[in-house]
Amino acid sequence: MIVVTGATGTVGSEVVAGLRERGATVRAVVRAGSSGPAGWDDAVERVAADFADPESLDAALAGADVVYLLVAVHPEMAGHERNVIDAAVRTGRRPRIVLHAAAGVEHRPEGVRFVGSHVSGLDHLRASGLPWTVLAPNGFYQNFLGMAGSVRSGTLAVPGGTGAVSYVDARDVAAAAVEVLATDGHEGAVYTLTGPAGLTHDELAEQLGAVAGRDVAYTALAPEQALAGMLGAGWDPWRAEGMVELYGLYASGQAAAVSPDVEKLTGRPARSFAEFAAEHAAVFRA
Ligand SMILES: NC(=O)c1ccc[n+]([C@@H]2O[C@H](COP(=O)([O-])OP(=O)(O)OC[C@H]3O[C@@H](n4cnc5c(N)ncnc54)[C@H](OP(=O)(O)O)[C@@H]3O)[C@@H](O)[C@H]2O)c1
Incomplete structure (x- = not known):
């Protein structure tokens, strides 16, 4: 079973839909009171949890084989990534973690807090002993x-x-994520996703x-x-x-820099x- 966090967001909602198209068993982690986008089919299991609430994450990750770990941009985002990783460890099943980070994470740039938060999450993931893969997308076209x-006014x-900047379409990021989540052989890989x-x-x-x-x-x-x-x-x-x-x-x-990884993973150009x-x-x- 594949658990998708950040499931109602720009990338996560497409990841859930893409995994269902491939027939995968999917659990979407949503916030309390949310049932997710109308487009998801009924087979998507919805479980409410909050990144700041470890107990809720235990329930959300129970039985997971693979976890798509995508947290929102937030002052506590590094702690949120750690909370999900710790909950994955507590399942005792050694689920594979696919960390949705940001381009440049492997270069550990100084003074860029969004990337730095993912660096910290990745360090925690490496130390956890769980099998992992990193997706490192550049800025999204959707931004x-x-x-x-402002564009309308010129x-x-x-x-x-x-x-x-080699911005990338968030739908290509999701398609690459679906491939990595649904197939084996990605352990220890850092995929940089660009246009x-x-x-x-x-x-x-x-x-x-x-x-x-x-x-x-x-x-x-x-x-x-x-x-x-x-x-x-x-x-x-x-x-x-x-x-x-x-x-x-x-x-x-x-x-x-332009990376070939979107095409490598999805089989079509970014x-x-x-x-x-x-x-x-x-x-x-x-
Ligand atoms: N935007 C870019 O250009 C860019 C580029 C590279 C990397 N990234 C990375 O991509 C990630 C953001 O992806 P995105 O744009 O798809 O995100 P998004 O659209 O902002 O969606 C965030 C998701 O996280 C959920 N969420 C927020 N707070 C939560 C909490 N406390 N507990 C549980 N769920 C919570 C949201 O639920 P609700 O729908 O209920 O709010 C939503 O499902 C970040 O890690 C960022 O660093 C972004």
């Missing part, structure tokens, strides 16, 4: 849907400097403009300007500071940003 309002304003190209934010803005039917200009915000904007918009400070750190990594060019933008043209068009 741009959250900036659609601006892509982020602190991304001039660095290229097919490293693109600067200038190039991304141009591609968004092409589907939006207007010029979209990239404004390279200074980090402090971006932080002030996010705090002004009511972002949680921990998350806002984390975003600025992440864009600092992007600006440095360290997130530009979706391009242009394809993603075209599919969502209505959202980006004023």
